[in-house]
Amino acid sequence: PSVFAIWIKAFAVLSDNAAFAFSSERASFQKGSEAIENHQYRDDDTFALIAAAVALTGMASDDLWEQFGAFFVEFVCTQGWEDLLRSMSPDIVGFFDGLDSLHNFISFALYKSNFAGPSFRCEKSDDGSVLLHYYTNRHGIYPFVKG
Numbered sequence: 001p002s003v004f005a006i007w008i009k010a011f012a013v014l015s016d017n018a019a020f021a022f023s024s025e026r027a028s029f030q031k032g033s034e035a036i037e038n039h040q041y042r043d044d045d046t047f048a049l050i051a052a053a054v055a056l057t058g059m060a061s062d063d064l065w066e067q068f069g070a071f072f073v074e075f076v077c078t079q080g081w082e083d084l085l086r087s088m089s090p091d092i093v094g095f096f097d098g099l100d101s102l103h104n105f106i107s108f109a110l111y112k113s114n115f116a117g118p119s120f121r122c123e124k125s126d127d128g129s130v131l132l133h134y135y136t137n138r139h140g141i142y143p144f145v146k147g
Contacts, residue, residue, distance in 0.1 A: 010071040011053055043138055062143040069147020093130055096120040118145075 054061050077085070088102065089095040103117030118136040125131065134145050 006072055006075055009075065010068050011049070013071065047140070061140070065141055065143035066147040069144040072144070072147070093122045093124070096122050096132060 050061055050064060053059070053064055057064070076082075084102075085095070088098045097120070099120045100117070107113045107115045107117055116137060118134060118138075121133040121135075123131040123133060132145075134142060136142075
């Protein structure tokens with residue numbers, strides 16, 4: 001499913017179905033069109049749903065994105081992607097360094113999309129810590145990565 005379709009599932013789980021239905025209406029989705037699988041939604045659609053969820057829950061947008069990030073990882077693992085994710089690298093640095101390739105594979109090979117996914121780079125420090133750099137042309141969703 002698309003990230004947007006997963007966000008729809010997450011919001012339904014994190015709130016309740018009645019709240020989800022209300023926020024879908026508030027975000028102006030036509031009934032039945034709000035969670036089409038393998039459909040690339042516009043960012044405006046995603047942000048309309050987020051705005052409706054913020055209005056409904058009173059949570060900050062960043063907090064919703066972060067919760068969604070945590071939900072997303074759990075969701076993709078329960079959908080059969082866990083073995084693939086684990087096989088990308090034996091460590092977190094290698095995982096993030098290979099994530100660009102995974103995004104490209106999913107976007108082009110599976111969904112026939114020209115969507116420009118995010119980019120991740122790890123910078124190792126002398127003290128052994130790692131700084132993760134996250135690049136995207138989609139503004140306002142960085143808390144998703146924190147989740």
